[in-house]
Amino acid sequence: MSKDLSYLEAIREALAEEMRRDPKVFILGEDVGAYGGAFGVTQGLHEEFGDMRVVDTPISESAIVGISIGASLRGYRPVAEMQFADFISCAFDQIVNQAATLRYRYGGRASVPIVIRAPSGGNVSGGLYHSQNPEAWFVHRPGLKVVAPSTAYDAKGLLKAAIRDDNPVVYFEHKFLYRRAKGPVPEGDDIVPIGVAATRREGGDVTLLTYGAMVTPSLEAADRLAKEGVEVEVIDLRTLMPFDKAAIFASLEKTSRVLIVHEDVKTLGIGAELSAVIMEERFDRLDAPVMRLTYPDTHPPFSHILEQANLPNPDTITGALRRVASY
């Protein structure tokens, strides 16, 4: 059985089902209680699970993550909400120094099974502090897993996987997709495993690696290229750490050309790492340099004109695909 859900509803359903399944799962964050969260993701959960499992916190991101770590050491599985991914920087120390390193310094004898939900991404006229894509900061820190779903199906399945995972997982949910991405979502347990990419479109000429809100414009660009006789294989990474090397290499076997598209800035974004790995391990399979189309190295501006100038879109992706295909 499956039903059509929005990306946002799919996240809520994953939370509700996991909380029903496991009494150790609880939610904490700002305005997540009766209010239901800034975007309404936790709506109805306070009603069902009460004050002690849907915990409204003061404005204290660092404490929200620290408290989650503490509870996780006693067998709980907290799901912490950052009101916006932009505010995750306020909790940076607890994530990168406390959560990420704990297992290592405990000699492998403990783990931190927490999930940090972070509504990220632009194209919502949010300006500098309500549009950020800070995923690379966390990919850069060993000990953390990082996921970024693009569909309602994955939003649910990946969140379930994240909650059940024994490691700290930073779960980036894209605000632009909340109500725009809709699709069939199975009822009950359909886990999307962490670390496995999805091929959204098959093709033998160019591999396009992307994730999050860039998947849809990438597919649109791929359709345009098909009309020019170039078949693009679009791979949705879904997990950024650990990313699915096998899927990337398998596609590269067919295409020998790679374009990476992401909404995060270019310098030391995920694309830099993917490109380096491909160069190191599959240099001989390449017929063209690995190319990137990303946000420029700048901040996400408020002005619609400025923001649209920065975001990759079907036109700019089409152009980049042509460059890779014709190299």
Added chain:
Amino acid sequence: MPSIKRTKFKLSPEQLLEMFYWLKLIRAFDERLSILVKQGKVRSGVYTGIGQEAIIVGTGFGLRKDDYICPLHRDLGSFLMKGVEPGVMMSQMFAKTTGLSKGRDSALHSGVSDLGIFGNTSMLGANLPVAAGLALTYKMEHTDNVVVAYFGEGASNVGDFHEALNFAGVQRLPIIFVCENNQYAYSVPIEKSMAIDDVADRAESYGFDGVAINGNDVLAVYQSTQGALARARSGEGPTLIECKTYRWHGHSEHDKAFYRTNEELAMWKSRDPIPTFTTYLKGLHVLSDQQEQDIVERVAKVIDEAVEFAMSAPDPKPEDAVTDLYA
């Protein structure tokens, strides 16, 4: 309601009228912004301070040009009082090049160094350590300048708040911390986010005085501020002034604020700082009906011109998305 006429620091009739003008202008500015959001003309998140104007005016009035202010997200009026043109503030909300950030961000995320205005990020409480840094330089230079730093009661739960107050206390910095306690942090009422009644009590643990006052009484706010300013200017260190108030609108213009009752809102509206002050001025024969009418018309004209200026100002150019990143 406590009486409105504590008069340790005397104000002339002209000054009282000027205060009245600012109260009216700031209210009208926010009201217009609220309408512009509903009309879809302003896409920015708008956080009005309607109901809280007495704090802005009572603390801002009589500050010197070379004193520094560090406003919070509802304090658009502070920018106006410190000398930013209404048209410039309006342009900021319209993402025009004539705004403070030239379209890069909206809201109050920009400052003007020459006017002694610090522009915060979205990150609540992050303005307070910066305020302490500004005040430190006044101490280093043995000037009698003062920093006035604003924060909500919600922001006083952020680590940055405590770090800033501690440092200011240790260094006995010339700084006034103004808490605009409007009872709610987004949906969360104060009793759900702190276990004390008065934010003012927090000052004691950092070694300086905190007072809780009626924030809807512009003269009470003014008197307290003048006392704190005099102490700060003479090297006696910081003061925390907690102004009890209420925000009439939702957290942002998109928030329906169903977490509070109509009765509560009505009760606070009956404490509207503006009519109280109007009645007081009329009782003193400082303000005639005709003068009131003139001021209302003057305010309407200023706002109309500001909107006109902003709407006809140039949009940013796409290439400006990547400029002004480095000095």
